[in-house]
Amino acid sequence: xxxxxxxxxxFLVALLTAGIRLAVPVILATLGEIxxxxxxxxxxxxxxxxxxxxxxxxxxxxLLENGLLTGxxxxxxxxxxxxxxMLAGALMGALMAFLSVTLRAExxxxxxTLVLLxxxxxxYLYGKGLSSMTIRVTGMQVHPIPILxxxxxxxxxxxxxxxxxxxxxxxxxxxxxxxxxTTWGLxxxxxxxxxxxxxxxxxxxxxxxxxxxxxxxxxVGLGGAVLTVVQLKxxxxxxxxxxxxxxxxxxxxxxxxxxxxxxxxxxxxVAYSLQYRIQALDQVNRGVETIPxxxxxxxxxxxxxxxxxxxxxxxxxxxxxxxxxxxGSR
Amino acid sequence: MTVxxxxxxxxxxxxxxxxxxxLGGLLGLLIGAFLIWVSGAxxxxxxxxxxxxxxxxxxxxxxxxxxxxxxxxxxxxxxxxFRARVWNIGGEGQYFMGALMGGLVALYLSGLPQPILWICxxxxxxxxGMLWALIPAFFKIRFGMSEIISTLMLNYIxxxxxxxxxxxxxxxxxxxxxxxxxxxxxxxxxTLFGTRVHLGVLLAFVLVPLVYVLLWKTPLxxxxxxxxxxxxxxxxxxxxxxxxILTAMVISGGLAGMAGIIEVLMTHTRLKGSxxxxxxxxxxxxxxxxxxxxxGVAIASVFFAALIIGAETMHVLYGLPPQLADAxxxxxxxxxxxxxxxxxxxxxx
Numbered sequence: 001x002x003x004x005x006x007x008x009x010x011f012l013v014a015l016l017t018a019g020i021r022l023a024v025p026v027i028l029a030t031l032g033e034i035x036x037x038x039x040x041x042x043x044x045x046x047x048x049x050x051x052x053x054x055x056x057x058x059x060x061x062x063l064l065e066n067g068l069l070t071g072x073x074x075x076x077x078x079x080x081x082x083x084x085x086m087l088a089g090a091l092m093g094a095l096m097a098f099l100s101v102t103l104r105a106e107x108x109x110x111x112x113t114l115v116l117l118x119x120x121x122x123x124y125l126y127g128k129g130l131s132s133m134t135i136r137v138t139g140m141q142v143h144p145i146p147i148l149x150x151x152x153x154x155x156x157x158x159x160x161x162x163x164x165x166x167x168x169x170x171x172x173x174x175x176x177x178x179x180x181x182t183t184w185g186l187x188x189x190x191x192x193x194x195x196x197x198x199x200x201x202x203x204x205x206x207x208x209x210x211x212x213x214x215x216x217x218x219x220v221g222l223g224g225a226v227l228t229v230v231q232l233k234x235x236x237x238x239x240x241x242x243x244x245x246x247x248x249x250x251x252x253x254x255x256x257x258x259x260x261x262x263x264x265x266x267x268x269x270v271a272y273s274l275q276y277r278i279q280a281l282d283q284v285n286r287g288v289e290t291i292p293x294x295x296x297x298x299x300x301x302x303x304x305x306x307x308x309x310x311x312x313x314x315x316x317x318x319x320x321x322x323x324x325x326x327x328g329s330r
Numbered sequence: 331m332t333v334x335x336x337x338x339x340x341x342x343x344x345x346x347x348x349x350x351x352x353l354g355g356l357l358g359l360l361i362g363a364f365l366i367w368v369s370g371a372x373x374x375x376x377x378x379x380x381x382x383x384x385x386x387x388x389x390x391x392x393x394x395x396x397x398x399x400x401x402x403x404x405x406x407x408x409x410x411x412f413r414a415r416v417w418n419i420g421g422e423g424q425y426f427m428g429a430l431m432g433g434l435v436a437l438y439l440s441g442l443p444q445p446i447l448w449i450c451x452x453x454x455x456x457x458x459g460m461l462w463a464l465i466p467a468f469f470k471i472r473f474g475m476s477e478i479i480s481t482l483m484l485n486y487i488x489x490x491x492x493x494x495x496x497x498x499x500x501x502x503x504x505x506x507x508x509x510x511x512x513x514x515x516x517x518x519x520x521t522l523f524g525t526r527v528h529l530g531v532l533l534a535f536v537l538v539p540l541v542y543v544l545l546w547k548t549p550l551x552x553x554x555x556x557x558x559x560x561x562x563x564x565x566x567x568x569x570x571x572x573x574x575i576l577t578a579m580v581i582s583g584g585l586a587g588m589a590g591i592i593e594v595l596m597t598h599t600r601l602k603g604s605x606x607x608x609x610x611x612x613x614x615x616x617x618x619x620x621x622x623x624x625x626g627v628a629i630a631s632v633f634f635a636a637l638i639i640g641a642e643t644m645h646v647l648y649g650l651p652p653q654l655a656d657a658x659x660x661x662x663x664x665x666x667x668x669x670x671x672x673x674x675x676x677x678x679x
Contacts, residue, residue: 044478098668105671108417108478109618113663116611120656127651128369237653242486249479294494301483308475 009153015270015277016157021231023269024168025050025223029247030254030261031175032089032219037251038179039212040192041100042322044111047244048118049092049217050224055122057085057225058235061137075163078140081229082164082222089221090214092118097213101206104324115244123237139233140164164226171219176258188212192318195325205325220244246304253307255316264307271299351619351626354669355633358662365657371648379647380640390639392526396597397635400425400589400606402534404613405620405627406541407585412622413545414554414578415561420466420481421586422610423488424459428587429594430492431458433510433601436594437500440514448519448529451591459587460580462488467579471572477579485610493603500601510601517595530592535628537585542624554578586610607638608656615663634659 029046036043043049061081069077092114099110140162149159179185187208190198195205227243228235246268254261275296282290363373384394404421411418418424432455439450465484469475497508505511519529545551556564557574565571589609598605612634619633620626634655641655 099671103668103671104675105667110667112417112419112478112614113618113660113667116615116656117660117664120653120660124365124651124653124657127653242482245479245482249476249483252476252479292494292498294490294497298487298490301486304483305469305475305480308479309469309473311474 011277011281013153013156015273017160018273018276019266019270020157021161021165021269022272023265024165025227025231026243026247026250026268027168027172027262027265028223028226029220029244030250030265031171031258032216032223033247033251034216034254034256034258034261035175035179035188035219036093036213036216037321038185038192038256038318039188039209040195040318040320040323040325041097041209041213042107042111043093043096043100043114043213043216044108044248045092045096045114045118045217045244046220046247047240047242048115048122049089049096049220050118050227050240050244051122052092052118053085053089053221053224054228054239055126055224055235056088056221057081058137058228060084061229062135065137075138075140078138078229081137082225085225085229086218086222089224090218092221093214093217094210096217097210100324101209101213104326107322107324119238119240122235126235126237134234136233137229140230162230164230168226172258172262175219179258189318191325192320195320199325199327205327209325220247223247242301246300249304249308252312255312256318267307268300268303271303274299350670350673351621351630351666354666355619355662357665357669358658361661361665362654362658365654365661366644366650369650369654371644371650376644376648376650377640379643380637383643384636384639388525394632394635394639395527395531397638398631399531399534400593400609401612401616401634402628402631403530403537403589403592404582404586404609405616405631406534406537406624407582408613408617409541409620409622409624409627410545410554410585411578411582412617413558414574415558416470416575416578416582417476417478418463418466418481418579418582419478419614420463420484420610421582421613422606422608423481423485424462424583424586425590425593425606425610426485426488426492427462428455428457428459428584428590429601429605430488430495430590431455431461431587432591433513433594436513436517436591437510437601440517444516447517451517451519451595452588455587455589455591456584457587459583459585459590461583462587463579463583464576467576470575470579489603492601492605496602502600508603512600513595518599519592519595528592528596530596533588533592538624538628545624550577586613612638612656612659615659618663619666 029050033043033046058081061077064077064080096110096114099105100107142160142162145159149155151159179188187198187203190203191205191208199205224240228239232239250261250264250268253264275293278290278296279293282288359377363377366373366376383390385391404425408418408421432451435451435454440447442450462484466475466477466480469480470477493508496510500510502509502511521528522532545555553564553569553574554577556567556569557571561571564574590605593609594601594605616627616630616634620628620630637658638655641650641652644650644654645652
């Protein structure tokens with residue numbers, strides 16, 4: 001392979017553009033988990049919630065496209081699919097909240113169970129309902145942002161995307177603002193940091209944690225739906241391929257801050273897009289494999305481990321993360 | 331804090347604690363029945379077919395026992411790890427690496443005389459799983475890295491690595507499929523009583539009391555459980571927490587690796603990418619359902635193996651997706667978890 005090709009502008013722009021696009025599901029899931037963990041609940045079920053959100057979003061979009069909304073030729077089915085993904089995610093979040101907040105079940109076990117439940121249930125329902133043929137949805141068009149998208153290089157990389165990408169940029173800022181600049185955020189963080197003090201000052205620890213877990217899981221579900229409805233335009237068994245777990249790792253890497261999560265997730269996006277880019281280059285070179293594709297596929301997983309090669313300082317982590325709150329216990 | 335009044339308990343605590351998995355299991359089967367009904371089959375008929383498929387005769391029981399073997403072996407390892415609160419969910423990857431190391435022995439050392447060959451095969455499997463489990467143990471001890479995430483990432487890496495090898499360096503010479511050459515028949519473990527039940531199945535069940543003894547009758551087991559119940563207290567008591575984490579990880583990895591080589595030898599007779607039916611994940615559920623107690627884990631393993639075999643029967647006869655077993659397993663665990671937490675909450679009040 002001609003390595004000079006790799007360092008051409010065209011390759012780099014394509015790599016970064018796809019990198020941002022592919023980072024979106026992971027960013028959304030990471031944002032959701034940041035909200036959840038800031039309120040003191042460790043929800044390890046992301047992989048399962050993403051799968052459920054992904055299947056709900058995909059089937060809603062598919063059924064609407066080929067039913068009620070046939071021939072409207074708009075992006076409406078895709079948008080409604082994303083909303084369905086969010087709602088399905090929220091439902092899974094409610095289940096997690098019930099287990100961890102109301103029943104005070106061990107959160108690590110609840111989370112792992114939620115993964116196996118979400119993945120198992122989605123794959124089963126997909127196998128039952130839709131898989132008889134490879135079906136696809138239309139997805140969404142790329143909407144270049146006027147003027148900005150014409151800036152050389154940067155325009156293509158940042159402002160030439162489908163709507164969920166822009167929505168995600170906005171959500172990163174919004175979640176940061178919500179958590180660190182509003183009373184709501186203060187409530188969320190106080191039940192994660194010192195629930196008994198929050199309780200004394202009249203905040204309902206249970207209700208606040210419920211809100212955080214459900215809101216967070218809705219974002220996670222949205223992330224799954226963006227992957228199936230907008231990016232891959234299909235569902236298949238094991239489609240999330242560890243993205244939920246990568247998001248869990250990114251929360252630690254990001255030290256529970258949305259802005260740092262953005263940077264971490266972009267790194268993963270580039271790792272994903274590198275797979276496609278190098279394979280595309282190999283095809284140009286008449287199928288001569290530069291790097292075995294399995295090693296390219298390993299990249300995000302190796303990167304996850306590398307990202308965590310640093311001790312977490314105690315001040316970054318919500319103090320009561322993973323611990324149930326029992327009224328009057330301390 | 332005021333002294334809480336003890337409410338008289340009508341049902342003894344011991345019974346509740348054994349009852350939760352049973353009650354949860356029943357609840358799970360009920361929700362499973364709903365899933366089957368959604369698919370358009372009659373749940374009662376389906377469960378009957380599943381039961382017959384798993385226990386209906388000698389052949390069916392043999393199949394169920396063969397399926398139990400990998401789940402039970404990995405599940406016992408998970409029991410040891412979870413008891414020390416080491417959340418090794420990398421059973422799947424350790425299974426693959428065990429299959430790989432043992433598989434290399436099968437491919438290149440099959441000239442050894444049989445009893446020695448068998449020992450080398452099993453040791454190869456155990457070693458493969460152990461080495462793979464060392465990685466997350468090291469990262470946890472050195473960097474405080476969550477073993478949940480690292481073991482999970484290593485699952486993907488191990489699977490992809492084996493897929494690469496069976497398509498590349500280890501591919502059968504002249505073959506077209508991504509598999510290694512078939513193992514020499516001398517690598518087959520001995521079978522018992524003229525059935526297909528093999529030494530590996532026996533080994534898995536023999537390990538049940540051994541793991542029990544290890545956890546409750548040895549100093550090592552005491553240390554592991556002490557670290558699991560309160561690491562900080564164990565530290566004050568002079569227990570080396572890091573060493574306990576390492577030991578728990580290595581034991582669970584070794585057992586998963588053993589499951590890998592046994593399954594590859596007896597079921598697939600060659601290395602390939604599709605050597606696990608998600609056993610590593612079923613094993614986690616089995617360890618939880620069996621309440622991290624080896625005897626409970628053995629019962630749960632047979633139960634889950636029967637579910638898998640039963641779901642396969644349902645797939646053949648009624649065309650239900652084979653993922654039915656996974657879905658029902660997860661629903662059962664969820665129910666058990668909920669019933670369990672609920673009963674604990676009630677007894678705390």
